[in-house]
Amino acid sequence: MYESFYNLACPPFQNTPNPRFFFETxxxxxxxxxxxxxxxxxxxxxxxxxxxxxxxxxxxxxxxxxxxxxxxxxxxxxxxxxxxxxxxxxxxxxxxxxxxxxxxxxxxxxxxxxxxxxxxxxxxxxxxxxxxxxxxxxxxxxxxxxxxxxxxxxxxxxxxxxxxxxxxxxxxxxxxxxxxxxxxxxxxxxQPMSFNDTTRYIAFRLVRASHGRPDVDFSREALNVIHQYTKGVPRLVNLCCDNALLVGYSNDTRLIDSSIVRRALAQMMPNFDGQMTDIVDELPSGQEIDDGRRL
Ligand SMILES: Nc1ncnc2c1ncn2[C@@H]1O[C@H](COP(=O)(O)OP(=O)(O)O)[C@@H](O)[C@H]1O
Ligand SMILES: [Mg+2]
Structure with missing residues (x-):
């Protein structure tokens, strides 16, 4: 859906065990x-x-x-x-x-x-x-x-x-x-991936899915939040990044910063049960999120 917006040839964070996307930590x-x-x-x-x-x-x-x-x-x-x-x-x-x-x-x-x-x-x-x-x-x-x-x-x-x-x-x-x-x-x-591996994993999958140069950036703070909430588990990293790209796309921005990641995470509540209160607290008050709910 958002692929062409970010200059990608296919979705980069699909949760399938595709060897083409195998990243070697x-x-x-x-x-x-x-x-x-x-x-x-x-x-x-x-x-x-x-x-x-x-x-x-x-x-x-x-x-x-x-x-x-x-x-x-x-x-x-x-x-x-x-x-x-x-x-x-x-x-x-x-x-x-x-x-x-x-x-x-x-x-x-x-x-x-x-x-x-x-x-x-x-x-x-x-x-x-x-x-x-x-x-x-x-x-x-x-x-x-x-x-x-x-x-x-x-x-x-x-x-x-x-x-x-x-x-x-x-x-x-x-x-x-x-x-x-x-x-x-x-x-x-x-073991789950370290912060550095998670960062390299995300970059690797974006490049793999692109025509050579994906047109998207993740801020350092965004990567911190992703690692903090996914604990470096690849399946959750995929889910989180896929949602973050979707939020970025719907906000017409190619810079994925921490507020975009937090909004993506807020839409994935069941996967992060018990860890979400602080995410919701940290969202700017009255912020409209994509499914129409107000937090
Ligand atoms: N080393 C890796 N390189 C790239 N993607 C990975 C890697 N490990 C896991 N993934 C991604 O995470 C998802 C979950 O991994 P999976 O192999 O299904 O985990 P498990 O079998 O341990 O439950 C996969 O669909 C795949 O997209
Ligand atoms: Mg399995």
Whole structure:
């Protein structure tokens, strides 16, 4: 809507895990490198945790794009399924259709084994990515452990990457999962971005979305407010910046200052529950905001 006003080719702050917009903070870069290492060197099992919106899905989408034709990937997003369904979903994603004709677990796993051995033979890695892993039950984790047993004398034939919210770590502490935990070869936790990273993130996404030179500026104070309220969580930064651009556009200004950001934030109340009273207090009294309410 506001793209041409700011000389942008597309919306810069869409909340989609698009690898084209992947911004490498130091920790995102390191996590990506570790995941890629795990897969390419067939190390077996990697775990990534992070709060909602911290960038887990974007990270793994970027990895999958990087691996390209070097890997066959099963990406499982739907983790609210039974252990048996999980195995079938993985077969579907990998394209091991024959396995789906069998009901007994041993036959299904035998088909998966044949598939991964064949792929290893042609130099390709097989990766299972479980997103939203915090929804998995102990039974499902045990099912996944069976798959991590697929190995040759020297390496793991199947790479397992599990991503999830921090509570995932509590599930993994269960005694029954000790054998699985011992297999984790890399673990990282995505932290929210620092102020400097948030600033660079915003600039990066604007340039990515532009024809080369976005026609918009964020004041230092505006960036301070954005970081203060989003705490550097990428999903919230996107939401906040998208709204701020909209407020700027509707006020015919290309300078996003702190008052514009505060007005944008005031329209996003549910996302910042409990932090908003001061925002509302700081707005000039009687100020008209875009939805017509008076504060
Ligand atoms: N490193 C990053 N570079 C660019 N955008 C990111 C990055 N991390 C997160 N985002 C943005 O934030 C949004 C939320 O990230 P997402 O990967 O869905 O988080 P999670 O899976 O941890 O809930 C994404 O849609 C994406 O637009
Ligand atoms: Mg996600």
């Amino acid at each position: 130091e920790q995102h870069r390191e996590a990506l490198a570790k995941l890629e290492y795990t897969v390419r060197n067939r190390r077996g099992f990697a775990l990534v945790t992070g709060e909602i919106g911290s960038g887990k899905t974007t990270l793994v989408r970027t990895l999958i794009r990087r691996l390209g034709n070097d890997a066959r990937v099963a990406l499982v997003n739907n983790t609210r399924v039974s252990a048996e369904q999980l195995l079938r979903l993985i077969c579907q994603e990998l394209g091991v259709e024959e396995a789906l004709n069998h009901r007994d677990k041993a036959s299904v796993v035998a088909h998966i084994r044949r598939f991964v051995e064949h792929q290893a033979g042609v130099g390709r890695n097989v990766v299972i990515v479980i997103d939203e892993g915090q929804c998995l039950s102990i039974d499902e984790f045990e099912e996944l452990r069976l798959l991590t047993n697929l190995e040759s004398d020297t390496e793991k034939l199947l790479q397992l990457l599990i991503l999830g919210q921090p509570e995932l770590r509590d599930t993994l502490r269960h005694a029954r999962l000790a054998p699985l935990i011992q297999r984790i070869c890399m673990y990282c936790h995505l």
